[in-house]
Amino acid sequence: MRIVIKIGTSTLTHGTGSLNIRRTEELCKTISDLKNCGHEIVLVSSGAIGMGVGRLHLPGRPSDMPTKQAAAAVGQCEMMYTYDRMFDMYNHVSAQILVSGEDVKEPHRKANFENTVRRLLELGAIPVINENDAVVTDEIGVETTIGENDTLSAIVACCAGADLLIILSDINGLYTADPRRDPNAVLIPLVREITPEVEALAGSAGTSLGTGGMSTKLSAAKLCMAAGIDMIIINGSSPEALYDAVEGKCVGTRFTSRGGADT
Numbered sequence: 001m002r003i004v005i006k007i008g009t010s011t012l013t014h015g016t017g018s019l020n021i022r023r024t025e026e027l028c029k030t031i032s033d034l035k036n037c038g039h040e041i042v043l044v045s046s047g048a049i050g051m052g053v054g055r056l057h058l059p060g061r062p063s064d065m066p067t068k069q070a071a072a073a074v075g076q077c078e079m080m081y082t083y084d085r086m087f088d089m090y091n092h093v094s095a096q097i098l099v100s101g102e103d104v105k106e107p108h109r110k111a112n113f114e115n116t117v118r119r120l121l122e123l124g125a126i127p128v129i130n131e132n133d134a135v136v137t138d139e140i141g142v143e144t145t146i147g148e149n150d151t152l153s154a155i156v157a158c159c160a161g162a163d164l165l166i167i168l169s170d171i172n173g174l175y176t177a178d179p180r181r182d183p184n185a186v187l188i189p190l191v192r193e194i195t196p197e198v199e200a201l202a203g204s205a206g207t208s209l210g211t212g213g214m215s216t217k218l219s220a221a222k223l224c225m226a227a228g229i230d231m232i233i234i235n236g237s238s239p240e241a242l243y244d245a246v247e248g249k250c251v252g253t254r255f256t257s258r259g260g261a262d263t
């Protein structure tokens with residue numbers, strides 16, 4: 001299978017912004033093993049700003065644009081250095097692609113992006129994609145940003161012709177209520193349609209260093225389902241769950257537009 005895996009800042013780093021070494025090592029080991037099984041893997045990784053915060057010892061996620069961009073420039077470097085070293089341990093090669101909104105909207109640039117991803121996969125590399133946060137700004141009235149990586153990962157899954165998008169999150173999947181507040185909240189294993197009722201379940205979860213929440217994951221699911229691509233949300237705290245997701249076992253929340261019996 002061709003699989004896009006989206007990794008959030010909260011999976012890669014501790015709350016301090018410093019690298020979660022154990023988690024990241026497990027993640028790179030599992031992804032390398034999935035590649036060894038014969039799967040093609042594309043990563044969409046957040047963490048540039050979060051890791052920049054850690055590396056520059058900033059007190060928290062910056063709110064002003066120049067500091068955000070500076071943090072992204074520093075953190076993106078650290079993040080790729082980390083991926084490159086860890087994948088190299090398992091004899092795999094990583095490749096960085098930084099994109100802006102225009103790169104995936106404007107047809108000519110989109111075709112270039114798709115060609116690069118395809119060629120990297122043919123060459124056996126692991127493309128690691130992020131938004132080019134160091135230079136892309138979201139000025140009012142100018143839509144050059146994608147803004148968050150849940151949506152970017154769905155766009156990448158469509159561009160790459162993926163079979164599956166797996167979003168690693170700090171939550172197990174979509175629940176009937178916010179599990180952090182409601183002890184009766186139950187995990188929903190399968191969603192076949194994003195109805196207004198499903199959207200109402202999303203709330204607005206999010207951590208201090210990342211940007212996403214459940215609603216951006218539902219937007220990503222809509223894009224994937226429209227393209228016939230399954231999307232699964234799993235908890236990034238146990239990277240081994242990736243094996244279950246890839247093997248079609250019941251883990252996290254699967255969004256699918258395909259037919260078949262409910263699991």
Ligand code: GLU
Pocket residue numbers: 008009045046047048049050072130131133147148149150210211212
């Ligand atoms: N591109 C941002 C970063 O690498 C993250 C966006 C997101 O968290 O969705 O820090």
